[in-house]
Amino acid sequence: VVSVGLLASSSAGDMRTQATLLLLGCACQCAALRATAFHKPTSFHATRAVEVRLSVAPPEAPDVESVQELRSPEELRKGIAKFYDSSSGIWERVWGEHMHHGYYNDNEKKNHQEAQVDMINEALKWAGADDNPPKSVLDVGCGIGGSSRVIARKYGNTGAGITLSPVQAGRAQALSDAAGLGDALQFQVADALDMPFEDNSFDLIWSMESGEHMPDKRQFISELSRVCKPGGRIIVVAWCHRDLLPGETQLLPREERLLRRINRAYYLPRWCSVADYAKLASDFGLEQIRTDDWTDRVKRFWPAVILSAFRPNSLLGLFRSGFTTIRGALVMPLMIRGQRRGLVKFGLMTAVKPESRVEAAARQASAVSSAPTRPPPPPPPPP
């Protein structure tokens, strides 16, 4: 699937580009064939063919609770930090400042970086953030701050961003400083499941493709809800598995096995569904909960990225960017297979944190008057 797509999309390429794409296509095809056609449930050889070799491979935690879970939260945290520490520079060089998927309308032609910016704007629009622009934004899983900067330029807000990776946080701050946003935006190393912020701190809580990394989805939504201001909004955009059907209590065994293979490569814990996120939001008292499925909108991202990576001047550049792209591409057959089976979804969830009448009145009063008014302290969050 990947190789055919590549060849089909190389419309204007020169001979070298087409030859490179052909080679890459064959490599992907071979890997995909080994993984699919000849795979038996107990065959680890086929699994290894598409496995990503990472510079750090922590020992696998015993597989007690579920087929999907491979590593303890502590191992995951360290693994995530090391993974992004070591790959951040290469990622930035090849793909730019955004580490999330691009948004494409049908038949739309644009480069992948434009598509990544469009993803941010489309998600904000969909969630209704444009109607009520936030003054303070928290970027949870901020990478090198790409989303934070796009949002700050759009709304003129101040913001904070958190990541487990010290390299990313440093880079996020440096890029923001260089963009004249160093005073508006502050980046820290922190754990999204235990955030170093007071309750009720931010108007908008933004999580773009970071939810996948959270080993405890309940604690994740709890924290997002806690630091959100009353009247504020939460937006979660994440890869999820399909919603369970009525009567189902879990995914099919072969679905669990496919997710497990993806998880091993990218330091991912157990997946949840979009419905799970919505239920958690409701559990924590959030309101106006909405969800959506944008799997079709992001389908074209990886072929576009692979194509754009093959425009280097030197053979070394080709090798370096090609290796990283091949690495990403080899995992793609698993994600593509998951999407084809209706298992893997690119989902969105948004919700608002309710205000009490007292808070709503105070907010309106301070917006109208010119003298500064401190709103009364908010009531303690519900247990």
Added chain:
Amino acid sequence: MKLLTHNMLISPNTRNGFPLAIEVEKMKTVESEFNAEFVARMVEKLEYPALVSTAASLALEPPLPAEVPAEFRDDEPFLRALHHVLLEVEIVEGQLVCPETGKKFPIKEGIPSML
């Protein structure tokens, strides 16, 4: 880490983990363009007493007034002093110390690690 950042950080999972004490190993002053409107906007979001005590602990000059002046929006000397403290003092290397538990959070290359 700027003091603007420090003013919003708490020790995770604590009731009284604010403000964090700062142990400085390397500190520097940077120049940042003064924007009165931006600083005025920050005033309402600040935990002002914590900022004053933190600035005092770092012996920053001139000292900030104990309270925000009533007409702070028109008080340029105040806004400029606040601008300097919030945005022009950078803690490059050091530790943040939780007042409740004594736990230390490192600051490396200007980035606090709040794990």
